[in-house]
Amino acid sequence: TADLTTGGIPAWLGWLAVVVVEAAGNVVIHAVPAAEEPIELAVDLAADPQRLEARIYEIGAAPAQVDLAGPVAQEHQESGRGLALIQALVSRVVFERHGDTNVWKLCRECGQDEA
Numbered sequence: 001t002a003d004l005t006t007g008g009i010p011a012w013l014g015w016l017a018v019v020v021v022e023a024a025g026n027v028v029i030h031a032v033p034a035a036e037e038p039i040e041l042a043v044d045l046a047a048d049p050q051r052l053e054a055r056i057y058e059i060g061a062a063p064a065q066v067d068l069a070g071p072v073a074q075e076h077q078e079s080g081r082g083l084a085l086i087q088a089l090v091s092r093v094v095f096e097r098h099g100d101t102n103v104w105k106l107c108r109e110c111g112q113d114e115a
Contacts, residue, residue: 012110023086023104027056042056049110051109051110054104055106057102086106092108
């Protein structure tokens with residue numbers, strides 16, 4: 001059976017929601033349009049007993065350079081902790097460029113007790 005949180009919601013759903021909202025929020029704040037058209041945001045979710053995966057698409061965004069190993073924000077800074085939070089909650093973070101789209105692949109490998 002699934003590990004349940006207080007509201008009867010599976011625990012994995014809570015952290016997956018945090019990861020997706022944080023990544024999507026980062027796109028809204030930081031992504032730059034490649035042209036005059038606005039950026040479109042798309043999210044795909046996939047789950048099986050061994051893995052949960054979210055893909056966040058920045059459609060029409062300018063190519064971005066993301067330092068996945070960069071420093072975490074200092075304690076007194078108001079922002080800059082989102083990527084560290086995402087990395088703490090997933091097994092793998094990949095940032096790629098496909099055509100006119102920046103793609104975030106966020107994956108968590110699951111044990112028997114997390115699925």
